[in-house]
Amino acid sequence: MKILGKVSVVALGILVSSGPLRADDQSEREARWKDIETSLFGARVVQNGDGVIALDAPVRADDASLVPMGITLSAKQPVKSLYLVIDDNPAPVAAHYTFGPAADPREIKMRVRVNTYTNVHVVAELADGTLLETEKFVKASGGCSAPMGMSDEEAMKGMGEMRVKFAGDATPSKPVDATLMVRHPNFNGMQMNQLTRMYTPARYIQTIAVSDGPQKVFDLETGISLASNPVINFAFVPTGKGQLKVDVTDSENSHWEKTVPVPTLSN
Amino acid sequence: MVAVKQWVENMRLDRRKALFGTFCLCCLPTIGRTAAFKVEEVAPGVFIRRGVDEDATPQNRDAIANIGFIVGRDSVLVTDSGGSLGDGLWLRETIKATTAKPIKYVVLSHIHPDHIFGAAAFVPDDPVFIGHAKLRAALETRGEFYRDKLSEIIGVDQVGPLVRPTLEIADGGEVDLGGRIIGFKAHGPAHTMCDLSMLDRQSGLLLPADLLFVSRIPALDGSLLGWLKELETLKAMGAAKAVPGHGAVCVDFARAASDLTRYLTVLRDGVRTQIKQDGSLQQAIKTVGAAERSNWLLFDDYNVRNVTQAYKELEWE
Numbered sequence A: 001m002k003i004l005g006k007v008s009v010v011a012l013g014i015l016v017s018s019g020p021l022r023a024d025d026q027s028e029r030e031a032r033w034k035d036i037e038t039s040l041f042g043a044r045v046v047q048n049g050d051g052v053i054a055l056d057a058p059v060r061a062d063d064a065s066l067v068p069m070g071i072t073l074s075a076k077q078p079v080k081s082l083y084l085v086i087d088d089n090p091a092p093v094a095a096h097y098t099f100g101p102a103a104d105p106r107e108i109k110m111r112v113r114v115n116t117y118t119n120v121h122v123v124a125e126l127a128d129g130t131l132l133e134t135e136k137f138v139k140a141s142g143g144c145s146a147p148m149g150m151s152d153e154e155a156m157k158g159m160g161e162m163r164v165k166f167a168g169d170a171t172p173s174k175p176v177d178a179t180l181m182v183r184h185p186n187f188n189g190m191q192m193n194q195l196t197r198m199y200t201p202a203r204y205i206q207t208i209a210v211s212d213g214p215q216k217v218f219d220l221e222t223g224i225s226l227a228s229n230p231v232i233n234f235a236f237v238p239t240g241k242g243q244l245k246v247d248v249t250d251s252e253n254s255h256w257e258k259t260v261p262v263p264t265l266s267n
Numbered sequence B: 001m002v003a004v005k006q007w008v009e010n011m012r013l014d015r016r017k018a019l020f021g022t023f024c025l026c027c028l029p030t031i032g033r034t035a036a037f038k039v040e041e042v043a044p045g046v047f048i049r050r051g052v053d054e055d056a057t058p059q060n061r062d063a064i065a066n067i068g069f070i071v072g073r074d075s076v077l078v079t080d081s082g083g084s085l086g087d088g089l090w091l092r093e094t095i096k097a098t099t100a101k102p103i104k105y106v107v108l109s110h111i112h113p114d115h116i117f118g119a120a121a122f123v124p125d126d127p128v129f130i131g132h133a134k135l136r137a138a139l140e141t142r143g144e145f146y147r148d149k150l151s152e153i154i155g156v157d158q159v160g161p162l163v164r165p166t167l168e169i170a171d172g173g174e175v176d177l178g179g180r181i182i183g184f185k186a187h188g189p190a191h192t193m194c195d196l197s198m199l200d201r202q203s204g205l206l207l208p209a210d211l212l213f214v215s216r217i218p219a220l221d222g223s224l225l226g227w228l229k230e231l232e233t234l235k236a237m238g239a240a241k242a243v244p245g246h247g248a249v250c251v252d253f254a255r256a257a258s259d260l261t262r263y264l265t266v267l268r269d270g271v272r273t274q275i276k277q278d279g280s281l282q283q284a285i286k287t288v289g290a291a292e293r294s295n296w297l298l299f300d301d302y303n304v305r306n307v308t309q310a311y312k313e314l315e316w317e
């Protein structure tokens, strides 16, 4: 553990500290990202995407087990897929979105766990295969091992329950903002029960697929960096079929699905 | 139980070290601040020490909560034990310097570190440790985590072991200090999931611990709607004066409760509005509660966290 500066212990389980970043940390961080980059993209070149991708992440995470991340894309050509990588988390790839024809990947918001001071990277893959990246440094600590503040049974109550909210009514071929909420504790295997000295077994969401009628909005591959009870804000272009379908599977192979009508403007 | 007994043994063996070594108050680098600490008699026989309005640091030894004791005809009850072993030892010395009566009860008002880590200092007195029926489970999931984190700040020797309740209150209860009855109420999810409040029937003084914050920004770690509800329960008890968990040691209860209710209501209404307007968590964090900024100390350190907690709770409404 690094030397802690100012730390809040009074209120909650999550600690936030602020201290200077040392130079060797800096080079370590760069090396770490190089490793991750190579394992994800091999020899492909990842270009600086500043100006095309923007990552809105808090400089200091007040609740490390629930850190909001906002990704904005202004690519001229379609974005095929998107990676959110938390370099120093135990499983760095927090999310990999593959977009379908009904997607409008202008803006994605989600909530993640951040375990320690880390760089967070977003990499967008354009239709022609170009890879663009941007990064932010986030100060957080303990987000992965932070206890849930309730028993495992309580945390699992209503697991798989889903809600989809739309911002207003949809007009065919015009993008609509949607919010997907899923009840799931997303146990990452790092939360310990003190009496038994046993870790709560990992049980986490692995995939979320969203379609509008026959058209894919996105496939999301995710894992233990996703915050519990995940909420994802996204946009899609309704086809007019009026049915949004969500499929969720977790690491225990449980599967939940929900189909909701897209509220359409009647003209 | 075994763990506690074992620790008592160790404590006895280590007593010299405990009192003259690592934990010796005069050797701690905090003598200035420690010397400044004192208890105030807020009602006859009720002594409270004002916690500092800071977060835990090596200098303040996490002595940030209001802690103290109540003296009855036969025995003493510790209202909350302090934020570290050092803080608890300081309180114990203060009690011994005030009265020769035995320390029979030590209250663990809720799970937060600044209220429970002083408890180990009282193990040699073999008191009844009183807590909410849900405190034990909370200690199981969070206790060690808090201990590690606090150790990183003030050192593991200063933190001491966790102490579990030996008398669990599921709804109400009382203890008798000898002609002085202290009533307990176990609350539903509010500030935390395991808040215990106390009423000293003799003085009519209410001791709601962290269900009442004064000056220092409230920290939400249980349920926002629940806290608003439990504040009504407390108001119905009709106490005129109260000892908050943080802030001035004795306040006019109605007034302090209305300040807290106002902040929690701003939080609730602001977050609900954001959710209704499809404002994201990011948006809520940036806007909700701003009007309350000048009313509370440490606002910037906790408001965002409170908004996040509230959002998480209310988005499923």
Ligand SMILES: [Zn+2]
Pocket (backbone or CB within 6 Å): A010, A011, B110, B112, B191, B210, B245
């Ligand atoms: Zn508290």
